[in-house]
Amino acid sequence: MSEHACVDFKPVDAILSRYPREEPSLIQVLQDVQRAYNYLPCDVLTRVAGELGVPLAKVFSVATFYKAFALTPQGRTIIKVCTGTACHIRGAPQLIEEVQRRLGIGPGGTTEDMAFTLQTVNCVGACAMAPVVIVGEKYVGAAKATTLATHLVQGGGE
Amino acid sequence: MPTLTIDGKTVHAEHGTFLLAACRKAGIDVPTLCEHPAVEPYGGCRLCVVDVTRPEWDGWCKMVVACLFPVEDGIVVHTRSQRVLDTRKVVLDLLLARCPETPLIRDLAATYGIATTSYVKNPVPTDCILCGLCTRVCDTMGMSAISSVDRGAGREIAPPFRGPPPACIGCLACAEICPTGFIKAESGLRKRRIWEKDFDMLRCPECGRSHITVAQADFFAGRGGVPRSYFETCDVCKRAALAATATRLGGPPATPAR
Numbered sequence: 075m076s077e078h079a080c081v082d083f084k085p086v087d088a089i090l091s092r093y094p095r096e097e098p099s100l101i102q103v104l105q106d107v108q109r110a111y112n113y114l115p116c117d118v119l120t121r122v123a124g125e126l127g128v129p130l131a132k133v134f135s136v137a138t139f140y141k142a143f144a145l146t147p148q149g150r151t152i153i154k155v156c157t158g159t160a161c162h163i164r165g166a167p168q169l170i171e172e173v174q175r176r177l178g179i180g181p182g183g184t185t186e187d188m189a190f191t192l193q194t195v196n197c198v199g200a201c202a203m204a205p206v207v208i209v210g211e212k213y214v215g216a217a218k219a220t221t222l223a224t225h226l227v228q229g230g231g232e
Numbered sequence: 233m234p235t236l237t238i239d240g241k242t243v244h245a246e247h248g249t250f251l252l253a254a255c256r257k258a259g260i261d262v263p264t265l266c267e268h269p270a271v272e273p274y275g276g277c278r279l280c281v282v283d284v285t286r287p288e289w290d291g292w293c294k295m296v297v298a299c300l301f302p303v304e305d306g307i308v309v310h311t312r313s314q315r316v317l318d319t320r321k322v323v324l325d326l327l328l329a330r331c332p333e334t335p336l337i338r339d340l341a342a343t344y345g346i347a348t349t350s351y352v353k354n355p356v357p358t359d360c361i362l363c364g365l366c367t368r369v370c371d372t373m374g375m376s377a378i379s380s381v382d383r384g385a386g387r388e389i390a391p392p393f394r395g396p397p398p399a400c401i402g403c404l405a406c407a408e409i410c411p412t413g414f415i416k417a418e419s420g421l422r423k424r425r426i427w428e429k430d431f432d433m434l435r436c437p438e439c440g441r442s443h444i445t446v447a448q449a450d451f452f453a454g455r456g457g458v459p460r461s462y463f464e465t466c467d468v469c470k471r472a473a474l475a476a477t478a479t480r481l482g483g484p485p486a487t488p489a490r
């Protein structure tokens with residue numbers, strides 16, 4: 075637990091003050107923590123468990139269950155490559171390779187400068203736009219490996 | 233009192249109980265892996281599936297897990313229909329793929345005619361069948377020190393952050409209840425180790441036997457009502473003291489009064 079010992083507790087305390095101190099608040103609190111810290115620091119999870127009166131093991135169980143939560147620091151921009159059936163057929167593997175070649179990170183990896191994290195997702199429900207890549211908040215439909223680099227800008231661009 | 237028919241037998245079940253208890257009352261064996269009297273039913277292992285129907289359903293039946301299906305008046309239950317047996321076979325086949333070396337699973341699968349799994353064997357064989365008995369008994373104890381972690385194929389039972397669990401008091405309930413012996417613990421005269429956490433043992437002031445951990449005594453005493461000294465003496469010595477008191481007071485009547 076000493077790995078990120080010098081974590082700032084101010085954001086999590088502000089988040090906790092907005093919710094009732096009870097178990098049903100857990101997921102909302104964790105979502106806000108994920109947004110504020112870009113991951114779930116273990117010391118913050120311990121604080122959340124204590125404040126909400128939820129056993130730490132349960133908090134850890136929830137934190138590892140949902141893909142929306144990460145226990146390691148994530149890049150400022152998250153690149154999600156859809157690997158659903160339609161996207162897979164229309165070239166998702168090549169898109170992953172392209173990101174890997176450009177940024178030097180595999181699925182689940184984060185660049186050293188903490189700019190990007192590459193994730194694969196099972197299906198984003200936009201099969202008509204296949205293959206889909208989501209850079210930050212921006213959805214790129216009919217993505218091509220040759221033009222993907224133009225979309226790999228910090229924050230996802232316009 | 234609901235009356236139901238299980239494999240042709242008429243069974244009177246208790247109100248508010250589940251089908252599994254009714255089956256057992258009728259002397260019908262239903263296999264289970266995640267059921268235990270110490271914890272609430274869970275419906276996790278899916279081995280206790282049975283077919284439920286009613287005469288007016290025209291042959292239609294639904295498959296339910298007996299451990300979580302409340303008894304109803306007039307239902308007709310089949311515990312060994314072909315559909316039920318086939319479903320249990322799939323469950324055991326999958327379990328055998330996960331735990332190819334676990335005697336409990338191998339033996340149970342063998343009784344259903346499965347010698348080897350038809351799926352791809354787990355490259356990293358484990359004895360954990362994910363029945364959840366350990367986490368549930370830990371919840372029942374009031375510790376919740378371990379839990380289910382991750383999801384899907386990577387799901388496992390682990391303490392928070394996969395390190396020594398801070399909430400664990402070393403009571404060994406999880407290791408005792410584990411049906412496959414997956415949870416390992418070492419107990420000595422002075423030390424106990426489980427989940428990579430070390431505990432100091434408490435020795436009985438009367439006989440010197442180490443019977444519980446210091447953390448256990450602290451936890452039990454902290455719940456209030458009973459002084460810590462009560463937990464320091466081991467059960468054997470407590471019984472001996474009780475027997476001595478009873479003898480001094482004249483003892484129980486030799487023959488029960490008629």
